[in-house]
Amino acid sequence: xxxxxxxxxxxxxxxxxxxxxxxxxxxxxxxxxxxxxxxxxxxxxxxxxxxxxxxxxxxxxxxxxxxxxxxxxxxxxxxxxxxxxxxxxxxxxxxxxxxxxxxxxxxxxxxxxxxxxxxxxxxxxxxxxxxxxxxxxxxxxxxxxxxxxxxxxxxxxxxxxxxxxxxxxxxxxxxxxxxxxxxxxxxxxxxxxxxxxxxxxxxxxxxxxxxxxxxxxxxxxxxxxxxxxxxxxxxxxxx
Numbered sequence: 001x002x003x004x005x006x007x008x009x010x011x012x013x014x015x016x017x018x019x020x021x022x023x024x025x026x027x028x029x030x031x032x033x034x035x036x037x038x039x040x041x042x043x044x045x046x047x048x049x050x051x052x053x054x055x056x057x058x059x060x061x062x063x064x065x066x067x068x069x070x071x072x073x074x075x076x077x078x079x080x081x082x083x084x085x086x087x088x089x090x091x092x093x094x095x096x097x098x099x100x101x102x103x104x105x106x107x108x109x110x111x112x113x114x115x116x117x118x119x120x121x122x123x124x125x126x127x128x129x130x131x132x133x134x135x136x137x138x139x140x141x142x143x144x145x146x147x148x149x150x151x152x153x154x155x156x157x158x159x160x161x162x163x164x165x166x167x168x169x170x171x172x173x174x175x176x177x178x179x180x181x182x183x184x185x186x187x188x189x190x191x192x193x194x195x196x197x198x199x200x201x202x203x204x205x206x207x208x209x210x211x212x213x214x215x216x217x218x219x220x221x222x223x224x225x226x227x228x229x230x231x232x233x234x235x236x237x238x239x
Contacts (some may be wrong), residue, residue: 001159003195010200011036011159014185016166016228019048020141023148024095025205028101030157036199037158038188039223040165044145046223047209051141054123054133055099057092063130065089075127096134104147106134106194166227167190167196169204171235181236206232 001007012033015022026035037043058068068089073080100106107121136143149184150238152158166186185200211226212218233239 001164001190001193001195001197004190004195005129006195006197008198008200009036009054013200013203013205014038014199014201015205015207016186017046017209018043018160019046019207020144020148021209022205022207023145024098025207026152026158026207027148027155029203029205030155032203033157033202035158036146036201037152038164038166038186038199039162040161040191041223042162043149043152043160045221046145047212047220048102048141049145050102050219051144052134052138053125055092055096056125056128056133058089058132059093059096059120059134060122063132067129068132070090071129099144099147101227102148102151104136104144105131108138163187163191165191166208166231169231169235169237170198170200171237173236174234183235183237187230 004092013026013029013035015026015035015037018037018039022037026037029035039046042104056068058065069086071084072085072089073082076085109115109119109121112121120134120164123133123135124131125133165188165217167189169186171181172179172184183204185198185204188197188199189195190197206228208226208228209224210220210222211229212220213222213224214226218224229239
């Protein structure tokens, strides 16, 4: 967004958010078309970069999907949706493989205890019955964010728009069109030049994170306001 003239952009994929979910979606989608990532501040200014612990996944022969599912449901005290938990847990090993393929340097066992060369050092955190938490020292989120951002910056199919605030989704129902409701993209406010641009896309992906900053006392960064959920609601999406 080089000037203050309202512009219409066309992409195959429009992704709102530049945390781990948004960056992962962008790298996956870039195999199938041109991608725009919208982030309202600098790309690394999100919850992902502040996460310290690690990623829980079944990565050891002594562990199992069923054990991980059971631990998660127990920790959720009956509030977890079992089908969602199962899908996430089952996808964990493959997503970890993606991250390692993209160059994320997870801590190895020989870096900690001089054994298990090239094996991941897996931590055992609260609620887990097995060691299954892969980490990058104690700056896992920062390492993930920096590694994936480097991949995104180098990818010819991906364009990153920083200091760009999503205003609203462009939904056909709100435009008065007949037929099924569809999302055509979003209106994006260029914070530096005070102008609203139109981003049209075949697919729009919301990866805007949570709403922790809606509370007075929180460690969440200023960007975690939950506006992605609000935009989806206004566009008649199922929330």
